[in-house]
Amino acid sequence: MAADPSPTPKAKGPASYFPSIERTYGRPVEEWLDLVRARGPEAHMATVSWLKAEHGLGHGHANALVAHVRAEAPGA
Template identity: 50%
Template sequence: MADDKVMGPASYFPSIEKKYGEPIDYWMTQLESVSDLKHMEQVAYLKTEFGMGHGHANALVGWFRQHRA
């Protein structure tokens, strides 16, 4: 069904898990360790520390910031 299509940042999750070999929960834990940083600082952290591409890093940070308690 077209209505079941994953949209937004989560649409990147399958390719992130495949490319970097870690589940999304792993990346959420990494971001929790830098939760005091601003959005783009968190993106830079993922890019610098893990060699992640900008789109993937931005999607993870967007999801993290939207869904964390």
């Protein structure tokens, strides 16, 4: 059987930032997502600000992590 010639689909939305987050900050993205999950139902921008202030993430990376976790929540 021949190999599937179609390319692997690229991640879209917040997940498209994950490879860059791992390269830039040297931690698996799942660690970052767990940190965001642990913050609970805090406001989106409060969590983004915390990631930037406490962990040195850029705004786009922090926002992508928070958006991804918020999208996991039921009713999101």
